[in-house]
Amino acid sequence: MSSTQQLLLGEGAGGAAPVYIEDVFSTYLWTGNGTSQTITNNIDLSTKGGLVWIKRRDGVVNHYLATTNDGTSNYLNSNTTSGYETSVTTRITSFNTDGFSLGSAGSVNNSGSTFVGWTLREQPKFFDVVTYTGNGTSGRTVAHNLGSVPGCIIVKRTSGDPIDWLVYHRGTDTTSPQNYDLKLNTTAARVLQSGSWNDTAPTSTVFTLGDSGTGNTNGETYVAYLFAHNAGGFGLTGTDNVISCGSFTPDVYGNVTVNLGYEAQWILYKGISGAGGTDSWVILDTMRGWDMTTSDKRLFPNSSGAENTSSAGYPTATGFQVENLSASPYIYIAIRRGPMKVPTSGTSVFAPVAYAGDNLDNRLVNTGILTDMTMARARSRTSIGGFYTADRLRGDSFLRTSGSDIETTDSDTFMTPTSGVGNSFSAMNGFGVGNDVTYRVNTESDQFAYAFKRAPSFFDEVCYTGVNAGGQTLTVSHNLGVTPELVIIKTRSSVYDWLVYSATTGTSNTLFLNLSNAVTAYTFLSSPTSSTFTANGVANSDTNTYVAYLFATCPGVSKVGSYTGTGALQTVNCGFTTGARFVLIKRTDSTGDWYVWDSARGISSSTDPYLLLNSTAAEVTGTNYVDTTSVGFQVTAAASTTVNISAATYIFLAIA
Numbered sequence: 001m002s003s004t005q006q007l008l009l010g011e012g013a014g015g016a017a018p019v020y021i022e023d024v025f026s027t028y029l030w031t032g033n034g035t036s037q038t039i040t041n042n043i044d045l046s047t048k049g050g051l052v053w054i055k056r057r058d059g060v061v062n063h064y065l066a067t068t069n070d071g072t073s074n075y076l077n078s079n080t081t082s083g084y085e086t087s088v089t090t091r092i093t094s095f096n097t098d099g100f101s102l103g104s105a106g107s108v109n110n111s112g113s114t115f116v117g118w119t120l121r122e123q124p125k126f127f128d129v130v131t132y133t134g135n136g137t138s139g140r141t142v143a144h145n146l147g148s149v150p151g152c153i154i155v156k157r158t159s160g161d162p163i164d165w166l167v168y169h170r171g172t173d174t175t176s177p178q179n180y181d182l183k184l185n186t187t188a189a190r191v192l193q194s195g196s197w198n199d200t201a202p203t204s205t206v207f208t209l210g211d212s213g214t215g216n217t218n219g220e221t222y223v224a225y226l227f228a229h230n231a232g233g234f235g236l237t238g239t240d241n242v243i244s245c246g247s248f249t250p251d252v253y254g255n256v257t258v259n260l261g262y263e264a265q266w267i268l269y270k271g272i273s274g275a276g277g278t279d280s281w282v283i284l285d286t287m288r289g290w291d292m293t294t295s296d297k298r299l300f301p302n303s304s305g306a307e308n309t310s311s312a313g314y315p316t317a318t319g320f321q322v323e324n325l326s327a328s329p330y331i332y333i334a335i336r337r338g339p340m341k342v343p344t345s346g347t348s349v350f351a352p353v354a355y356a357g358d359n360l361d362n363r364l365v366n367t368g369i370l371t372d373m374t375m376a377r378a379r380s381r382t383s384i385g386g387f388y389t390a391d392r393l394r395g396d397s398f399l400r401t402s403g404s405d406i407e408t409t410d411s412d413t414f415m416t417p418t419s420g421v422g423n424s425f426s427a428m429n430g431f432g433v434g435n436d437v438t439y440r441v442n443t444e445s446d447q448f449a450y451a452f453k454r455a456p457s458f459f460d461e462v463c464y465t466g467v468n469a470g471g472q473t474l475t476v477s478h479n480l481g482v483t484p485e486l487v488i489i490k491t492r493s494s495v496y497d498w499l500v501y502s503a504t505t506g507t508s509n510t511l512f513l514n515l516s517n518a519v520t521a522y523t524f525l526s527s528p529t530s531s532t533f534t535a536n537g538v539a540n541s542d543t544n545t546y547v548a549y550l551f552a553t554c555p556g557v558s559k560v561g562s563y564t565g566t567g568a569l570q571t572v573n574c575g576f577t578t579g580a581r582f583v584l585i586k587r588t589d590s591t592g593d594w595y596v597w598d599s600a601r602g603i604s605s606s607t608d609p610y611l612l613l614n615s616t617a618a619e620v621t622g623t624n625y626v627d628t629t630s631v632g633f634q635v636t637a638a639a640s641t642t643v644n645i646s647a648a649t650y651i652f653l654a655i656a
Helices: 003-008
Strands: 025-031 036-038 048-054 064-067 092-096 099-102 114-121 127-133 140-143 153-157 167-169 206-209 221-227 244-248 255-257 264-269 282-283 294-300 307-310 313-315 319-321 330-336 350-355 363-366 373-378 388-391 398-401 430-433 448-451 459-465 474-477 487-492 499-502 509-512 532-535 544-550 558-564 570-573 582-587 594-598 628-629 632-635 647-656
Touching: 025 036, 048 092, 048 127, 048 140, 099 114, 114 282, 140 264, 244 255, 244 448, 244 499, 282 294, 313 474, 319 330, 350 363, 430 448, 459 474, 558 570
Parallel strands: none
Antiparallel strands: 025 114, 036 099, 048 064, 048 114, 092 099, 127 221, 140 206, 153 167, 153 221, 244 330, 255 319, 264 282, 264 330, 294 307, 313 319, 350 448, 363 430, 373 388, 373 448, 388 398, 459 544, 474 532, 487 499, 487 544, 499 509, 558 647, 570 632, 582 594, 582 647, 628 632
């Protein structure tokens, strides 16, 4: 069988099933209920093995780490020197094939408290867990199944007297990192210590210990967590990296941008040359709130303290940026954002949601999917700004699709579903809204929203800063994985229209999302590829900040295309099997609004109300312009003056 045939059949290199980051890693958030609950993160711990690391976010409580090797009765605290804690049996009650279950223990399930759980599954070239008994002899080797040279090894003695955690990291020294160690439970700088790793570099099959009590006391038991570094092993071809263990030195302003070749969703970092609060171990992740705002949420493995809010940087399309650091060199572990797998159903990545406002802050709008971007509005109101768009990367900031306004940050509008913790997108199945009466995304009886999840070949988002101070262009990286066919760009920091590129109208023509104008001869985007596009002109003004939303045709999920009006009923074949649940249409050869229809508000032969992205106008009912059909959608004869004018040209985005 050829490699191409293997990929078409969903097989990876060598005929093995491909593995993706979403198969082996999860950041999961929950609110405690005080009794029991099951965390379904689709990580197979029961048969594959792995680590669950839990921290209460809103209180001073220890970190709790448990592995399938240790069972559900043994826990370690990354912030203490203690060995196994075995006195509480109601924390994790089972490791499951799709996550884990919790008991009533307040440390992991206190009623009303907020928690995060990081799950790392054992998988070659990603993560491994090893247990062993020390022998006190320098040169002792311990076998592992990481399948690559470890980038980081974290060891804890689990028996005997309390003792520090022991950390090896390849970034502690440029030539001989095996000569140094760090302690996970302290802020201490690196230490030159031959007794820890015997001054011997780890290999793809073993790591070596000295006679230090932290790693090799005779007769005492230990557990080791091993993290890979740029070892490949993932994706369709089995060559994609999903975890990196590296180092960086901030600039004079305390900032640094790290290029990983992929977008990070989780990082652990520490300054290695000094002690003190600035050199704590820090964990950031995009679920709790690590975004373009200054309200990033930090947790500290060496501290039992509650979550801390500060300006700590943000993920980029090719890595991450960290801010406000000391002058110390730093080491880090970074994990790739998912999903990596191309979706096969529209319902897994898109949801139209009708909901009734309750006039309360911290309202969770349940979309049924992990939501990365939303467009929300009241259907019948005309005195507000139409659709408001917010997303995980920008945090609690929002833009108005019907206007050219700059980005607005208002914590009373888009807000965390759990008071005081995270941002609008700190939920596993929706987004949070507040009760602001100006923007009204939770005050009316007929609220409505579209929810999008980022996924390869379907939808991606990029934030960037312009550099054009004299005719320069800017190459912007993205992770759509295919060449985008529809790109929508808005400057966040200046008043300017929304820019729209369509593959149908080409790079030399522009549409404007907030206007009804026909296509205009202007180039703001050029050279789109499966990994980059070039920003020009007003899409690249010097120091302006931008957000770009990218869409593509994903078989059976979405279709970006065009058609010519006939004035009579016509079917637009999108390659679907169960019809379109969302349709966006815009005329290109003359003026025409940006119409949207969806299954939540009704899209059928009897009723298909529409809204306009470029207008604050209320929903229009009593029309029959668009119907759904199994292969896509139909534009009707009744639409002969709107979206089916004879000989007029149109672009569309449809989602199954």
